[in-house]
């Protein structure tokens with residue numbers, strides 16, 4: 001999550017910088033879906049399902065004992081629920097969950113998912129996030145994830161015996177809080193950077209980067225077609241009548 005948020009925040013530097021990072025990730029090619037499922041989706045599903053069982057057994061006592069630790073116990077569970085729902089929605093919104101054509105045609109496309117196009121990375125992510133409701137969901141969802149991670153590291157340290165004395169626990173609270181605040185700043189920078197992308201500039205840079213890679217033979221025309229954003233309808237008609245594909249405007 002830390003790497004993901006820092007990568008996303010690189011859009012603040014420029015859409016080209018973000019695009020360059022996405023090219024590195026997508027250079028994994030056919031291995032990417034396997035890596036996504038083994039190292040990202042299955043662990044998140046596992047963590048989420050175990051978490052739901054823990055929440056079902058929770059016994060909050062904030063009303064009777066208004067301690068800081070009790071507040072964090074309850075917040076950890078509330079943010080866990082929000083984070084689980086957010087991550088499920090977010091992966092659908094950007095990635096679509098599955099890449100199969102029938103899935104895209106019947107489920108993720110019609111339901112407004114799979115908006116991220118890796119070869120038009122910043123512009124497609126930005127277009128997907130511009131709606132006011134999407135921005136609100138992103139801000140709440142991302143901050144819930146950040147809190148859940150920072151406070152979760154603290155409780156993991158208690159469980160695993162990293163901090164055992166009251167003094168070391170207090171110091172760990174401060175360390176985890178500083179980490180959480182820094183990550184919250186990075187994450188809000190990422191949201192801000194995405195929604196304020198200049199779409200025309202970003203599309204132009206992304207398309208130049210893609211054309212260069214096609215020319216170098218690093219990306220095939222077929223792969224480019226699969227992973228670039230579709231042409232806007234008004235440009236589709238014009239592109240069909242133009243002989244030179246490189247002259248297409250987006």
Ligand code: HEM
Nearest residue numbers: 001008036040087091094095116125142145187190191194
């Ligand atoms: C600033 C907010 C965020 C932005 C702009 C953002 C952007 C994106 C984008 C563009 C993708 C699609 C990547 C692809 O399909 O290749 C993605 C996927 C994903 N995001 Fe985020 N994300 C954000 C926050 C988060 C947070 C807080 C989490 C929590 C863990 C998260 C977890 C994931 C996961 C698990 C995937 C699927 C991984 C994959 O497709 O390989 N994201 N995100």
